Amino acid sequence: MVQKLKERKDLLSESQQIHNETFEEIQTERDRVLAEVNELSAACDRAEQELQQGWVEFLGQQTTLTEVVGKYRGKAAPTPVQTQPAVFQPTDTPVPVLGHVRVQSLPSAPIPAAPASSTNAARGRGDCHGYQRQGEHQSHDQRVTFGGEGSGPGQFILPYGVTVSDEGEIFVADFGNQIIQVFTMQGAFVRQFPTVVSGGEKMEPEDVAMDGEGNLWVVGNLSVVTKPADFAVKYSKQGRRLRKFDLQKTEWDRGVAMDTRRNHILITQTICGGGHGKVLVYRPDGTLVRTVGQQQGMKEPWYITVDREGNIFVSDYYNKCVFVYNEDGQFLFQFGGKGRGEGRLKKPRGICTDRAGNIIVADMGNRRVEMFDKTGRFLKHITTDMTEPEAVAMAPQGQLVVTDVEKNTVSIFPTY
Known part of the structure; x- marks a missing residue:
């Protein structure tokens, strides 16, 4: 036998x-x-x-x-x-x-369309993988990795934030090249557009999120030393600037997320020198609704996400933890804490949630991406062999997209 x-x-x-x-x-x-x-x-x-x-x-x-x-x-x-x-x-x-x-030959059938989804922070669906394009690397776990350092199409200089549309397009905030790059779920380059603020001035994009209408909100700062400023800018998926409002200048990077249920924009902010962090909640016209996180000693928040129920999750780089709030900004709990053991975090960066409510965190310090349940209980390591995992986002069919700022690459992990 x-x-x-x-x-x-x-x-x-x-x-x-x-x-x-x-x-x-x-x-x-x-x-x-x-x-x-x-x-x-x-x-x-x-x-x-x-x-x-x-x-x-x-x-x-x-x-x-x-x-x-x-x-x-x-x-x-x-x-x-x-x-x-x-x-x-x-x-x-x-x-x-x-x-x-x-x-076995069967009558031909049309390609099924991807199912609709809600927000970028709440996407978790089936997957189809196994195809590899020329120039892509695919390891034993069937991940697809693309990019590399450079300024050409499909290359990156510090790929920070990332989000995925309902149609399965990946939008990467390319900080160093001052552009948003767009790819298919197989890593094929589609297009790019500059992150123009006004009058031809371009900002360095730090994070990107998608609203309920399929438009992008990008946060970043002008790289001009003589005119420092921070902005939140709304673009169409093709790169047309639709709206912007000014933010308080800070030297620390920002994250952005959308609460599509209330059409609110959530942006993290750290006051330099004092180490005081908070989350600012805005309406699309730039009106401040509320601030979140100051009472819990938030220090250096960067990435942020909102789940299907409107709960807010913020990774705090300094405190080595994740703060969790309800949709009204009331503190619920925190999890993590400095360390290398299971459930511990060293340098938490990107964060997102899947359809089941599980929380995915990119832990740059421990060089791994981890999954926690909705109560903050550690579930498993999704990957432990990335150099500097930065941002994470869920794709329409349940794939996980992760940026790596050290290698200047983006990886797509199949459903887990």
Whole structure:
């Protein structure tokens, strides 16, 4: 029996080969469709901007929008991908021969769309992985890693914050290059846009979050020494600046999160010199609603997230812990504490939650990403071999996206 098992161990490789071939066809078609959607979306954004500027004659002219829409009007739907499931056929003989794998042809079916989700802090769904693009690294745990240091498309200089849209696009705040870069869930570069504040001035983006309408909120600071300032800026997914408001200048980095239930923007702040931290809650017009965290001795908060119930989670770099508040800003509990043991934190940075309410924390000091339940009880290490894990975000199908500022890379972990 052992000998026969060794002889037929290629069963797994046969099925894996079939899986890879089918998935590559599906992914190629998806990327093509996504590029077309991006082109249409960009044209719509330009048209909306022109209409907002009062161009009444716009509708009566041959515009970029009509050209792009005309290009796709009447175009056939995406070609369904022919899938061929692998079927195992056992052999019923006196000799213990396992059987073989054959491909069963079925009628083609369209690519299923990803299910809708709520906020970036509450995404946890099924996953499909195994496909690897050229130039990507994929280890035994099936993670996909992309990037590297540089200023070209798909390269980073200090990738800080990260968020993922409902459509499965990854938005990375590239601090050093002063841009937001956008990728597919397979690590393919899609586009980028500069984090312009006004008048051509660009800020260094420290974190990024997505609101309930699919727009981005980015926090950062001007790199101009003679004109230091901090801002919160709202962009469309194509990079058009929609709104901004000023923040108190601080030398410590900020995090941003969205409470989509109340349409509030939550931004962390540390007062330099005094080591006093807090969370500022704003309306989209820049009106301050409340402050959170001062009574608990918050020192150096950076990253922040909000779960499906509106609970607020803040990682405090100085206190080596995570503070938890309810939707009204009332303190609930804290967990972590300095150390290397299970459930302890050394330099907590990025934080997010999944659909089940579990809390994921990037612990830069211990070079690992950890999972806690909704009460702060340690569950497991998601990974322990990253150099400097920085920010984390949940993707539409339950994958975890993690930035590494030391290697200037982004990694996508499959469902866990």
